[in-house]
Amino acid sequence: MGRAHSQKTRDKNKANLPQVPKNMKSDGLDVEFNRELADHEDMEALARSKAAYARAKGSK
Secondary structure, eight states: OOOOHTTTTTTGGGGGGGOOOOOOOOOOOOOOOOOOTTHHHHHHHHHHHHHHHHHHHHOO
């Protein structure tokens, strides 16, 4: 037996591995943010986003 016979099945499952499920894929559309229509949760999310951006920018 040659070397290829023992390594042939190593990558056999690569084509069958699941990718991102269809229900988790986004449509790629951006959503416009309006401060006048934002509720408390939106403002908290905005603050968390700004804090995360500052941490990421500061660590570089």
